[in-house]
Amino acid sequence: MLQKTLVEKTKFGIGGEVRDKFDESVMDRPEWQATKVIRDLKDKAYRQLGTSGTGNHFVEWGIVDVYGEEDTNGLNLPPGQYLALLSHSGSRGFGGTVANYYSKLAMQRTQLPKQATHLAWLDLNTEAGQEYWIAMNLAGEYASANHHEIHHKIAKALREKPLAMIENHHNFAWKEQLADGREVMVHRKGATPAGPGVLGIIPGSMTKPGFVVRGRGYADSINSASHGAGRLMSRTQALKSITHSQLKKVIEEAGIQLIGGDLDEAPMVYKDIETVIDAQRELVEVLAKFTPKIVRMADANRKEGRED
Numbered sequence: 001m002l003q004k005t006l007v008e009k010t011k012f013g014i015g016g017e018v019r020d021k022f023d024e025s026v027m028d029r030p031e032w033q034a035t036k037v038i039r040d041l042k043d044k045a046y047r048q049l050g051t052s053g054t055g056n057h058f059v060e061w062g063i064v065d066v067y068g069e070e071d072t073n074g075l076n077l078p079p080g081q082y083l084a085l086l087s088h089s090g091s092r093g094f095g096g097t098v099a100n101y102y103s104k105l106a107m108q109r110t111q112l113p114k115q116a117t118h119l120a121w122l123d124l125n126t127e128a129g130q131e132y133w134i135a136m137n138l139a140g141e142y143a144s145a146n147h148h149e150i151h152h153k154i155a156k157a158l159r160e161k162p163l164a165m166i167e168n169h170h171n172f173a174w175k176e177q178l179a180d181g182r183e184v185m186v187h188r189k190g191a192t193p194a195g196p197g198v199l200g201i202i203p204g205s206m207t208k209p210g211f212v213v214r215g216r217g218y219a220d221s222i223n224s225a226s227h228g229a230g231r232l233m234s235r236t237q238a239l240k241s242i243t244h245s246q247l248k249k250v251i252e253e254a255g256i257q258l259i260g261g262d263l264d265e266a267p268m269v270y271k272d273i274e275t276v277i278d279a280q281r282e283l284v285e286v287l288a289k290f291t292p293k294i295v296r297m298a299d300a301n302r303k304e305g306r307e308d
Helices: 002-009 036-048 092-109 114-119 127-158 235-241 244-254 273-278
Strands: 058-066 080-088 172-177 183-188 191-193 199-202 210-215 224-226 257-261 284-299
Touching (some): 002 058, 002 127, 002 257, 002 284, 036 092, 080 284, 092 127
Parallel strands (some): 257 284
Antiparallel strands (some): 191 224, 199 210, 210 284
């Protein structure tokens, strides 16, 4: 039943679209009319609402072990084991197109040495900078709605109501205040917020656990923690050095049911998540541990390109 629901209620990859929506209210936000770039992408964004991209995007069932007492563990759940749904999806073609458009514009307007062109920026005091700020924040709201759409549709299909829900952004920018009072823009690439009491999720891989964490507000890390385990090798290297038989063996030994997926997301391309978590005990407190059981990812033949 759980595997069947994942197959029927999730869509992955370029061109992935769904017709039936659980809650499409994010499409009513006035920001969709703010700029031509955004307006031109609205229809595509609507069609892709409730879907996941390629790469490391996933929707998976697993068992979550909740630690600590109900009134202090941040989840308002008694300690014990629960069935859990964990997903990683983004702002899809909308966010990807917005990022590419304004990145190219930044590189045109901010002339840097060739090896540093990816560090180009748009001044927030310019029209282009304000346009990008609006578009990026809308993409964040859309990504959140996308996440909730996936979870609510699956819960509805199972006629269940979630006991607790947690989400967090990564690869995003926030206006924040540092410990010394300075107001700054914090861009977390491959990182997630870990301010005081902020709940987050740090996933491992398709066979390794993920962790529900609570930020400790460590100033030296700019109130941040890792977004995941982190890669040991690039996608290109993984596709060249890992075989399907090796992946199959690892999956079977871990007792995982894998639907879709490809060699560039094989468990061995990631660092050991336990080591990564241990290295940031100053940054976060572990509240729960998620162990994957049924993993759904984009099919290998749908990875000609990426939409995040």
